Amino acid sequence: MESSQQLANNTTAIQEMLSNSSDFQTTDFTAGGRHYRLYYLDTMIELAAVQEHLISPLLLQDNVSVREAVSILNVSETQLLTDALTAIIEGKTVVQIEGDATLYLCATALNKERSINIPVNERVLRGSNEAFIEDLATNLNLMRKLLSSPGLVVKYYELGRISKTRVAMLYIRNLANSDILHEMDRRIKSIDIDYVEAPGFIQELVEEKLFSLFPQTLITERPDRVRSYLMDGKIAILSNGSPDCMIIPITFWSFFQSPDDYQINWLFGSTFRLLRIICFIIAISLPGAYVAMVNFDPRILPFEISMTLQSSMQFIAMPAVMEAISMLLILEVLREATIRLPSPIGQTIGVVGGIVIGTVVVQSNLVSNTMVVVVAFTGLASFIIPSYEMSSAARLLPYPFILMSSILGLFGLELAFLFVITHLSRLHTMGVPYFYTGLNGGTMRDTLFRSPIWRLKTRPKESMTNNKVRIRNPRGWEK
Amino acid sequence: MIHLKQLSTQQLICLVILTQVGAHVLSIPYNESRNSGNDAWMSILLGGLIAQVVILIIYWLGKRYPSQSLPQYVTSILGIPLGVVLNLLFAVYCAESSLVVSVTYASVIVRWLLLTTPWYIILGLLIAIAAYIASSPLRSIATVTQSIMFMFLVCLAIVLISGSGKGDMRNILPIGTHGIGAVFKDALPALWLYAGYELLLYVFPFVRSYKQKSIIIAMSIANGLTTLTYLAITFVVTYKFSEGQMNYISEPMVFILRQFNWPVVQSLDILFMTIWLAVIAVTVYVYLFLSARYLASVLPSGIRKHTLLVWIIAGICYVIGLWGDHREKIIRFSVYHNFATGVMVILVPVLLLLISFMRGKGGVVR
Numbered sequence: 001m002e003s004s005q006q007l008a009n010n011t012t013a014i015q016e017m018l019s020n021s022s023d024f025q026t027t028d029f030t031a032g033g034r035h036y037r038l039y040y041l042d043t044m045i046e047l048a049a050v051q052e053h054l055i056s057p058l059l060l061q062d063n064v065s066v067r068e069a070v071s072i073l074n075v076s077e078t079q080l081l082t083d084a085l086t087a088i089i090e091g092k093t094v095v096q097i098e099g100d101a102t103l104y105l106c107a108t109a110l111n112k113e114r115s116i117n118i119p120v121n122e123r124v125l126r127g128s129n130e131a132f133i134e135d136l137a138t139n140l141n142l143m144r145k146l147l148s149s150p151g152l153v154v155k156y157y158e159l160g161r162i163s164k165t166r167v168a169m170l171y172i173r174n175l176a177n178s179d180i181l182h183e184m185d186r187r188i189k190s191i192d193i194d195y196v197e198a199p200g201f202i203q204e205l206v207e208e209k210l211f212s213l214f215p216q217t218l219i220t221e222r223p224d225r226v227r228s229y230l231m232d233g234k235i236a237i238l239s240n241g242s243p244d245c246m247i248i249p250i251t252f253w254s255f256f257q258s259p260d261d262y263q264i265n266w267l268f269g270s271t272f273r274l275l276r277i278i279c280f281i282i283a284i285s286l287p288g289a290y291v292a293m294v295n296f297d298p299r300i301l302p303f304e305i306s307m308t309l310q311s312s313m314q315f316i317a318m319p320a321v322m323e324a325i326s327m328l329l330i331l332e333v334l335r336e337a338t339i340r341l342p343s344p345i346g347q348t349i350g351v352v353g354g355i356v357i358g359t360v361v362v363q364s365n366l367v368s369n370t371m372v373v374v375v376a377f378t379g380l381a382s383f384i385i386p387s388y389e390m391s392s393a394a395r396l397l398p399y400p401f402i403l404m405s406s407i408l409g410l411f412g413l414e415l416a417f418l419f420v421i422t423h424l425s426r427l428h429t430m431g432v433p434y435f436y437t438g439l440n441g442g443t444m445r446d447t448l449f450r451s452p453i454w455r456l457k458t459r460p461k462e463s464m465t466n467n468k469v470r471i472r473n474p475r476g477w478e479k
Numbered sequence: 480m481i482h483l484k485q486l487s488t489q490q491l492i493c494l495v496i497l498t499q500v501g502a503h504v505l506s507i508p509y510n511e512s513r514n515s516g517n518d519a520w521m522s523i524l525l526g527g528l529i530a531q532v533v534i535l536i537i538y539w540l541g542k543r544y545p546s547q548s549l550p551q552y553v554t555s556i557l558g559i560p561l562g563v564v565l566n567l568l569f570a571v572y573c574a575e576s577s578l579v580v581s582v583t584y585a586s587v588i589v590r591w592l593l594l595t596t597p598w599y600i601i602l603g604l605l606i607a608i609a610a611y612i613a614s615s616p617l618r619s620i621a622t623v624t625q626s627i628m629f630m631f632l633v634c635l636a637i638v639l640i641s642g643s644g645k646g647d648m649r650n651i652l653p654i655g656t657h658g659i660g661a662v663f664k665d666a667l668p669a670l671w672l673y674a675g676y677e678l679l680l681y682v683f684p685f686v687r688s689y690k691q692k693s694i695i696i697a698m699s700i701a702n703g704l705t706t707l708t709y710l711a712i713t714f715v716v717t718y719k720f721s722e723g724q725m726n727y728i729s730e731p732m733v734f735i736l737r738q739f740n741w742p743v744v745q746s747l748d749i750l751f752m753t754i755w756l757a758v759i760a761v762t763v764y765v766y767l768f769l770s771a772r773y774l775a776s777v778l779p780s781g782i783r784k785h786t787l788l789v790w791i792i793a794g795i796c797y798v799i800g801l802w803g804d805h806r807e808k809i810i811r812f813s814v815y816h817n818f819a820t821g822v823m824v825i826l827v828p829v830l831l832l833l834i835s836f837m838r839g840k841g842g843v844v845r
Binding site: 296297299300301302303408409410411412413414415417418419421422425426433435436437 | 588593604605608615616744745
């Protein structure tokens, strides 16, 4: 729609296009014999900027064009009302002179953003304490500060027909694999949706396997972690309105890495890494193994231990399966309640959870002592995994394991294990295998263990980067 | 899209070892000591050496057609009608092998672990999980196999630990009293233990290696490690049992594991047999996979869907396996199975190599 020379015509046209929205405002003033009108959404502009850099220069200077007069970085001209409308929605102020159809779009958007906080969900003891916030520009600023290389490429997408959410794809030129980049580009561009709740929507729309408990993209809120993945040749997806960054392609082992590992002595780092992986196995299989041993093969345990078990289960009416499933369920309810509960009454959870569940349930012979120990250990083990998504997977998997072992004992447990391993081996992210065993010397270095930095000479193979070398002359001073 | 289709030599080693090692482990060296007695280890070693020769033959055959697998080049060696028949025979043989292994181990589970669980549930679940794995692409299968390698090593450690208890070194002595003839006679049952290397007939073109030589090196390492495993078990058994006792115990390993006591685990046999299930599963799913691939090469291209074929073959195996719940039947059937192994795994590759030599280098290109 073409702009009209008459101010009143334009005003009614924009008002109509905005459905007479109440926050649309116009302001008129005259200077140097010219009649100016500003169109804007009063909720979206920064008043001080408009007054200082737009109105006062125009009032003071005569006979210069708007472009020359205002002291605003981003000014553009248009003749189209539709362009002006988009600009107004984005928070720009549109200036028009009576008798001239040209519209000047001045960037005066108001940015309400919170300050950069410390990461809440991914705590570390050593390392940076910055976390992403909801504003995309700020997040990109953080990334640029961490990686001052001209190779860092930012590519914008606009997703959502109505919401027009801005999404940024970050990668490092010459490190990221071009096939993966093309594939990711193709998948993001194919998204046609009304609005995106990023990165959750994007994740579900681009991942390959639809029915899988395991996370196929890694979500992080730490800029330093994103940097380390970018330097491995992976792709990061940031979006406006969300402090979470999505990393792709990713492998199973990445979910057990924490930035902490690389800040402390590699021996500690390796130990803790191994501990997390063992805890993952414990989290998914311990209740199942317990049920199998109690139900089927108590003779696998030495006599003394089975006597202890027997004495603790003596007066329990419920079968071990029911005990295990109900206790795990209670643990899950407790976890969910702790997140949802308003913080002033948060301490109630401790009382209810600790005293009622822990003590009274055992005293009233509903659940055996050993089962409480097993379930508590299982719960703790699942919380040790650094990624929330993977830890959720580790808390859902025990249920099928328990069912299988209650039917077939250790045999069923083994079958369940084989099923999970096969499922993992069949997963792909962006065509890259999701799971590989850490047996091979090359891959073991940063999966089961965290090898010393001077051994991590090459980038991980799953990012399929062309530029493999990471350290050229480690500890060169020694020679 | 990047999809890795090739195997590394390390994955090849894992695949071959775990396909070779199967349900027999519990009964070693019962069948191999019928004539040779306490010299059974020599028969086992001899079996391994013969297997190594067959591996060399298969390798030479594969080297002549480095970019094709057996179902593809067999027609250029034998012509289309015979080639199709041979592919079908291989498909049947592989399906039969996976059936025999799964039935044998299901019977072990029913006899030692889950005494009251119905036969059809145990066999069904065992075949179902194997079919699920076999319906994956070759690379996923290799990854699963690598993970199972961990469990295999745990089992091996259990065997060695349990073998360290009370026993008598003198059971192994005197060496060679049964004569060379007896050793040779028992090398034949020992030879069946090593079946599994014929996997190379199919996977040869899929192995990623800089030199073809590394394939034969990997195969030899795998076969060598299998031989060592079998030898270790034989030594453990001969160390524990005298020749007279061995004649009565058909599954000696179970007894050895059962009498070993640890402060944390009392009966190692349950633990061993449970973990060993994964190792058995490898043999079952590799053969199911091969069977489906051989069958696919025969069928018209419209119905070659790998997943479907695997599940159909698994279903047939399961239905036949329902009749296998008697141990006598399994033992009687294993005679035919051993014969089939001899023909398909040893005789056929040798003949194929000879014919391909006669046809000249590269065979007839159609």
